[in-house]
Amino acid sequence: MRAVVLRRFGGPGQLRTESVPEPAPREGESVIDVTLAGLNFADLEIREGAYAPPPLPAVLGVDVVGRRRSDGRRVAALLREGGGYAQAAVARDACTVHVPDHIDDAQALGLLEQGSTAYGALVTAGRLRPGESVAVAAAAGGVGHLAVQLALALGARTVAGIASTPAKRRFVRSLGARVAVGAPERLSEELPEGVDLYLDSVGGPALRAGLAALAPFGRLVTIGERGAGPGSSVPVEELTGSSVGVHGFWMRHVLADPALFARTADALFTLAGRGQVRARVDRVVPLDGVGAAHEAMAARETLGKVLVDVRA
Secondary structure, X not given: OEEEEEOXXXXXXXXXXXEOOOOOOOOXXXXXXXXXXXXXXXXXXXXXXXXXXXXXXXXXXXXXXXXXXXXXXXXXEEOOOOOOOEOEEEEEHHHEEEOOOOOOHHHHHHHHHHHHHHHHHHHHHOOOOOOOEEEEOOXXXXXXXXXXXXXXXXXXXXEEEEOOOHHHHHHHHHOOOOEEEOOHHHHHHHOOOOEEEEEEOOOXXXXXXXHHOEEEEEEEEEEOOOOOOOOOOOXXXXXXXXXXXXXXXXXXXXXXXXXXXXXHHHHHHHHHHOOOOOOOEEEEEEHHHHHHHHHHHHOOOOOOEEEEEOOO
């Protein structure tokens, strides 16, 4: 089969299309004949060896959609050990979901990984309640643009998005956000009453600014295994002095609970079927275009999800 292989950590030029043997499933796993694979920002850091470096050679990619070879069903899966940039991938059955007929492959893939992260941050960790206000960092990104839509679909009163350029802020407003600002420090001007729930995926000083924007009893959810990063530590007295809380969310803990993962995917596909949430696909590239897509993501040139058509 054809796959994009990483044999040395480094720049996008290290990603090269090769012919490799198909992976073999173990107990509790199935082979998926992939149609589309997803690119995620974490892939860039893995490629550089800066985050969770895998044994080399490696095939990156953590989300795929296609046909499960054992029964022919159309499925989407999250791959905990990677392997998505390929024409066939092995997925744990517990991390695989059936794709309803009303969801096409691009939407299924665009929704599953980033949508599950956004939903988990808002609902599972953030405990969003109808009528609350929500602010989303990196609101034009893969997770962020879905979080804006999900917050509105789940009954948020007001949604604010933070995005770095005027074009991205126009995009965030087109999703239904009432407020779009270039930095979290601006939130207090637009929402002087404060924010009930703030989703952070940036960390550092931006996290501290988001924390300052919270209303009393507000919550900040920081997304990812590594938490908020350097410069983000918050003294407990600062939390108690403002009656606010900080929560962490890592998608891996949803995958560790198959029932929770299935409920999350079902909720996303249901909302998509109602037209309340839609993944924005920035571009679809062939296997030979994965390196260029990594460059575009690193330059922050993409809006929404980047997909790989492994058949092209």
